[in-house]
Amino acid sequence: MNGALSGANLAHIRKRRLKSQMFGALCGAAAFIAVAILLTLIGKLLVDGLNRVSWSFLTSMPSQMFPAKAGIKSSLVGSMWVMALTILFVVPLGVGAAIYLEELQTRENWFTRFVRINIANLAGVPSIVFGMLGLTLFVYVFGFGKSILTGALTMAILVLPMVILVSQEALKAVPKSFREASLAMGTTQWQTVRRVVLPNALPGILTGIILAAARAIGETAPLIVVGAVGLVTFLPDSVDDRYTVLPLQILDWAQHPRAEFKTAAAAAILVLIALLLVLNSAAIIIRARAQKKV
């Protein structure tokens, strides 16, 4: 009988099925572990720091002497300065570069090919190396010193590849027919880009800018290299002032020998992660709205 399976064969099939199920369970377990890691980390932060977060924590200066009174005013303000200036510098550069690559020089030549390869490579350079570029170029050669301006310029170069790549994707997603319709009406290329392509690509570009802001707010290493300080008890008046940022304040407190400062570090991390969550949700909402419109 060719339809029947011998006992040995059946046992073999059962074993293979069992193995297959075990492999599936293993993959599921890995996913579960990844989520468990994230939840453990967040839970640990809430346990350590949630009680410490208060209005006065946000509005007090840091203190070496009194961990219970120390706050994150100077670092929060510093982070806002750096983030705002970084966005100011990187948006025209990143969007301009993307427009050049996707709209103005659509036929590939040696220059565009070189730029494309270069952007991919630049995105893989460790962040601390950007700090070293900033140290020599902005601090010493341009003479900006260890100022907010230097920090923001360094950060702008760091997030530039990301802004270019996301903007390119956003421009690519605009249908070709839109451009053709506009050009057929006798507009110039720039008029088409400004009035037709950019408005349609705006949600995508905005998402990229928000993600760049999130990156800029969390980065620490390059800012240490270009001279941001751990403990600052004044607010910067201008872009030439010295400054600290939230991650650096966290570093300072996390490395402090006194345990009370660990609590302050956890609280500052919660504020930082809350900021990142706000930025990320904004990006998600913008993306969702744009998809609904189409």
Added chain:
Amino acid sequence: MATLGFESKIGEKITNAASKAMGRAIRENAVRTFCFFCAAVSIIATVGIVYVLVSETVPFFKEASLIEFLTGRTWQPTHINTPQYGVWPLLMGSLMITIGSGLVSIPLGLLVGIYLAEYAPSGVRKVLKPLLELLAGIPSVVFGYFALTLITPALKNVIPGISPLNAAAGAIVVGFMTLPLVASLCEDAISAVPKALSEAAYGLGSTKAEVIIKIVLPSALSGIVASFILALSRAVGETMAVTIAAGATPRFTLDPTKDIMTMTAQIVNFSKGDIDRGDIRYLSIFAIGLLLFVITFTMNLVAQRFVRKVGRPAK
């Protein structure tokens, strides 16, 4: 006279149109030039990085010999009497973090990637993907805090002799950091494998695990390997988590329970104390930075080679 006025009106219109067209042309050119400049900035940045790293490293090798730097086993550039410039302790620190993080991120990331591409129901995917993105978005300094307050105490239960700052905790949190990268790149590579291949295998009576392990994974291999290399390259360049977790003692050792120092941690440490240009600390961070750049750049190039293979149809 009337005809003349008429003609002059036309002439005016023509000159108006001409000047408008000229204005447009100028604007068009200005925009083009500006955008060209923007695109060029990314190249200037790369050239700037290489130039700065090389030009500031040259004076370093007036103090130290290249051979000592690349072969020496002692790193104490600021020692007053007998400065020594062997980079190996820092390299081994970075190596331990990189390999250790790979032991965490590679198996976990690959399995999560397989789960996402082959097993996860769409509802689970919709929750899992943003959670992984969230994990990837947590700043490096925060992972340092976790290593210090969560991982090291946990490790102490297993290895009582472990030092309060140690390479193992640093490696584990860097593994957590790079896990989402491996998972999402592996998912992409697996999803890109043509359905016909796995359907043919199912048609021959294979089980799901057999299809995945014997057909899908080998077809997606280049993308998977690329994700591993990228994760390791990220770990080499990782700075804040290892600075906080792994310590600041350059040691020629591969013992993960000891406090060590990575290349990146040394750069941060020397940068912290307001260094002046030309100072030996300033010079040595550029020598280390150049080495770091060369290592990560090579790894990224190799990874890109692998990625390019994915696009090609299988023969």
